[in-house]
Amino acid sequence: MGSRKCGGCLSGLLIPLALWSIIVNILLYFPNGQTSYASSNKLTNYVWYFEGICFSGVMMLIVAAVLLVLENDNNCKCCQSENCSKTYMTLLSMIFSSLGIAFSGYCLVISALGLVQGPYCRTLDGWEYAFEGTAGRFLTDSSIWIQCLEPAHVVEWNIILFSILIALSGLQVIVCLIRVVTQLSKILCGNYSVIIQGRAYTGNREARSAWESIPQQ
Numbered sequence: 001m002g003s004r005k006c007g008g009c010l011s012g013l014l015i016p017l018a019l020w021s022i023i024v025n026i027l028l029y030f031p032n033g034q035t036s037y038a039s040s041n042k043l044t045n046y047v048w049y050f051e052g053i054c055f056s057g058v059m060m061l062i063v064a065a066v067l068l069v070l071e072n073d074n075n076c077k078c079c080q081s082e083n084c085s086k087t088y089m090t091l092l093s094m095i096f097s098s099l100g101i102a103f104s105g106y107c108l109v110i111s112a113l114g115l116v117q118g119p120y121c122r123t124l125d126g127w128e129y130a131f132e133g134t135a136g137r138f139l140t141d142s143s144i145w146i147q148c149l150e151p152a153h154v155v156e157w158n159i160i161l162f163s164i165l166i167a168l169s170g171l172q173v174i175v176c177l178i179r180v181v182t183q184l185s186k187i188l189c190g191n192y193s194v195i196i197q198g199r200a201y202t203g204n205r206e207a208r209s210a211w212e213s214i215p216q217q
Contacts, residue, residue, distance in 0.1 A: 010175050010178060010179055011064050011068045012064070012068065013175055014060055014061075014063065014064035014067070014100065014175055014176075015061060015064050017060070017168050017171055017172050017175075018056065018057050018058075018061045018064065018172070019057070020164075021053075021056040021060070021165060021168045021172075022052060022053050022058070024052055024168065025047070025050070025051065025052025025056075025057065025161075025165065026052075026053065027161055028044075028047045028052075028161050028162075029043060031043070031119070031151040031153075031154045032151045032152050032153055032154065032157060034151060042120060042122075042127060042151075043120060044114055044117065044119050044120045044129075044158065045120070046110055046113055046114030046117065047114070049110045051106060051107040051111055051169075052107055052111070052168075055103040055106045055107050056103060056104050056107035056108075056165070056168065056169045056172060059099075059103045060100060060103055060104060063096050063099055063100040063176075064100075066092075067093060067097065067100075067179070070089050070092055070093045071093075087187060090183050090187055091183075091187065093179065093183050094179075094180055094184060094187070097176045097177075097179040097180045097183065098180055100172065100175075100176035100179075101173055101176045101177060101180070103172075104170075104172035104173045104176065105169070105173055107165060107168075107169035107172075108166060108169040108170055108173060111165040111166045111169060112162075114158070115136070115139070115158070115162040115163065116135070116136040116139075117129060117131075117132055118130060118131030118132060118138055118155070118158070119131075119154045119155055119158040121147075121148035121149070121151065121154050121155075122149050122150040123147050123148060123149060124147075124149070130147045130148055131144070131155075
C-alpha cells in the first residue's frame with residue numbers, strides 16, 4: 001500500500017514538471033519577450049525540435065496520466081487471477097515509465113546541444129551562430145557575449161531557459177527511472193514469492209503422501 005502511494009506521488013510529480021517544460025520551451029521562441037524573431041525564423045534551430053513542448057511536455061503528461069490510472073486500486077482486472085492482473089499492471093507501468101525515460105531523455109539531450117551551440121544572433125558579420133565553434137566555452141566567458149548584437153540579452157535568455165529544460169527533463173528521467181526499478185523489483189520479487197509458495201505446496205503434498213503411505217498400527 002505504501003509503495004502504491006509512493007508510486008502515485010512520483011507519477012503526480014511528472015505533471016508539474018511537464019507543464020513547466022512546455023512553458024519554458026514556449027519562452028524560447030520569444031527572445032527578450034519579442035515575437036518578431038520567431039516569425040522571421042531567426043531562432044536557434046534546436047527550438048524547432050519541440051523537446052519541451054512535445055516530448056518532455058505533452059508526451060510526459062500522457063505518460064503521467066496512464067501511470068496514475070495504473071496505480072488506481074479500482075482499475076479493472078485484466079484476467080481471472082488477481083496475481084496475474086497485478087503482474088500485468090506492473091508490467092504496463094514499467095513500459096510506460098521506460099517511455100517516459102525516452103521522452104525526457106530526448107529533451108535532455110536536445111536542450112544540452114542547444115545550450116552548447118549557443119544562440120542564433122546578429123553579429124558584425126550578420127546573422128550566425130556566434131559561439132558554435134567554442135565547444136561551449138562561451139558559457140563561462142561572459143565577456144564575449146557582446147558579440148551578439150540582436151536580440152538583446154539573447155545569450156542569457158538561451159542559457160537560462162535551456163538550463164531549466166535540462167533540469168526539468170533530468171528530474172523526469174530520475175522519477176521514471178525510480179519507477180522502472182520499483183516495478184521491476186515488484187515483478188521479480190512477486191515471481192520469487194510464487195516459486196517459493198509453489199515449492200512449499202509441493203513439499204507439503206509429498207510429506208502428506210509419505211505419511212499416508214505408512215501403515216497405521
